[in-house]
Amino acid sequence: xxxxxxxxxxxxxxxxxxxxxxxxxxxxxxxxVLVALPAALDAQLQRDAGISHFEYQVLAMLSMEPDxxxxxxxxxALASGSLTRxxxxxxxxxxxxxxxxxxxxxxxxxxxxxxTDAGWEKVVDPAPGHxxxxxxxxxxxxxxxxVRQLHDIGKRVLRAMGTEGLVPPT
Numbered sequence: 001x002x003x004x005x006x007x008x009x010x011x012x013x014x015x016x017x018x019x020x021x022x023x024x025x026x027x028x029x030x031x032x033v034l035v036a037l038p039a040a041l042d043a044q045l046q047r048d049a050g051i052s053h054f055e056y057q058v059l060a061m062l063s064m065e066p067d068x069x070x071x072x073x074x075x076x077a078l079a080s081g082s083l084t085r086x087x088x089x090x091x092x093x094x095x096x097x098x099x100x101x102x103x104x105x106x107x108x109x110x111x112x113x114x115x116t117d118a119g120w121e122k123v124v125d126p127a128p129g130h131x132x133x134x135x136x137x138x139x140x141x142x143x144x145x146x147v148r149q150l151h152d153i154g155k156r157v158l159r160a161m162g163t164e165g166l167v168p169p170t
Contacts, residue, residue, distance in 0.1 A: 044133040049126035054081060058089055059123035062115035069114045071104060098122050
């Protein structure tokens with residue numbers, strides 16, 4: 001239950017700040033997107049490239065770095081996954097020759113993930129289809145003003161979660 005049909009929360013009460021009808025409708029719509037979008041993106045990437053959306057995110061995050069290298073902890077944050085999940089995925093990507101691990105020369109306690117040339121090809125090949133699917137599902141549905149609002153909303157929510165560093169600055 002996220003909405004109370006009665007008059008609301010009395011002042012000084014231990015009751016939560018229940019959502020009003022408009023907030024509840026917005027929350028249900030957002031929750032639906034959070035559930036359905038990853039499945040839709042996974043389906044497209046599985047069909048076109050034989051990889052999951054999370055695997056693609058890992059490859060894409062590495063591909064955007066000038067040296068195609070990131071610390072595993074940073075890569076986990078950028079790909080929105082735990083270090084344990086990332087480690088399992090990097091193991092799979094390593095077996096396929098797309099990513100390799102190296103000790104961090106500046107910090108012996110850290111491990112670097114490095115995108116190989118084969119990994120570069122694996123992320124570049126499905127990129128046009130992936131972008132087309134993202135455009136179809138999201139950006140073709142929005143006005144330019146709504147895109148700016150979506151960016152602002154995303155930044156604000158990530159800031160509230162303490163993960164605002166995941167969004168590049170504008």
